[in-house]
Amino acid sequence: MSPNERRSEELAAFDRLLTIMDELREKCPWDRKQTLESLRHLTIEETYELSDAILDQDLDEVKKELGDLLLHMVFYAKIASETKAFDIADVLNAICEKLIRRHPHIYPDETGATISADTEDQVKQNWEQLKLKEGNKSVLAGVPKSLPALVKAMRIQEKARGAGFDWEEKSQVWEKVSEEIMEFRELISPDSGQPVDQQAAEAEFGDVLFSLVNYARFVDLNPETALERTNRKFIRRFSYLETHARAEGKALHQMSLAEMDEYWERAKKEEKDIS
Structure with a gap:
């Protein structure tokens, strides 16, 4: 055909x-x-x-x-x-x-002119400039308010990068991740293991997540996809634990963590054998 x-x-x-x-x-x-x-x-x-x-x-x-x-x-x-x-x-x-x-790098304007864009980053930068010309008051105006927070963080960072606001090197981003983790840890009491200031700890934890999303973007990982794969992996292994413990006449609420961990390790081993 x-x-x-x-x-x-x-x-x-x-x-x-x-x-x-x-x-x-x-x-x-x-x-x-x-x-x-x-x-x-x-x-x-x-x-x-x-x-x-x-x-x-x-x-x-x-x-x-x-x-x-x-x-x-x-x-x-x-x-x-x-x-x-x-x-x-x-x-x-x-x-x-x-x-x-x-896509002015592909379709000429009314004068027949095109804009150069040889890389993906150049295309994205052109997009953000064009959106501003179309009436967007902010580069971030196009990020839907109701997006899940993890996806929203990724989109915010991508749009900021399109406007030229971004780190230059991966190492800088990882340093920021380490810095945010230390700031979060400082708000956790070494004695009780609880936050010394709940609101401040939540804010710092948000900074940790945001910086990790940023690093994921720099190494071409999608944090939403990565977290969802981990969610599914956890569900799969926990279901294995429930099913096999039940088959052997055991109830989870009566098992020790060590006993449950044995099933967890068996689930991991079976996954490796299959793969």
Whole structure:
């Protein structure tokens, strides 16, 4: 199949989805009842389901979740078209125009001129400058307030880097991590092991996390992905502990930490054997 033939199939599939959306909005009681607000939490859920599928490297599930999200995008546009606010064509044309505007190193302006951008960092710096020209009052204005804190820290740092505000060397960032850890430790009582000032300790702990996110960025690690993989690893090993202890007639609340640690080490060993 030629690229042109495949493009025709893609357009036909999208047209089919639009037609089905029109029919559902007219004929289905549930679809007819939905609003932008009622769909919002469902869209968030679908986004997390896509994230899970990506982490699981389950491409069939990724395909399914992409379809669910695409349906939501079409649904929002359909609802908006009923009040003549915008329709799906407006949505698609707007994103096309933004992509062209945000890539001046590829698409020339009205004078035929392009901007040089040979590296990823140069592209990001251009983006932030263009966003300011488009009306953003701050480089950080585009960071959603409701983002999870770990993801938000990463996005804040990326945007600051795009504006040229960043460390120069990895070693500087690691020194900052060490400094923040020491400042946090100074707020922990050596006698009780508890914070001497709860609010100050929380602030310093936040600084530790923020600096670690910064270092992760410098060494090309995604802290959100890294933490989620650790979460899953912990769940997997704890489930092993629960399952095998139960199979051997033991209850966790009656086991010592040393006994539980034996199962934990067995879980780790089995993971290594499998890998």
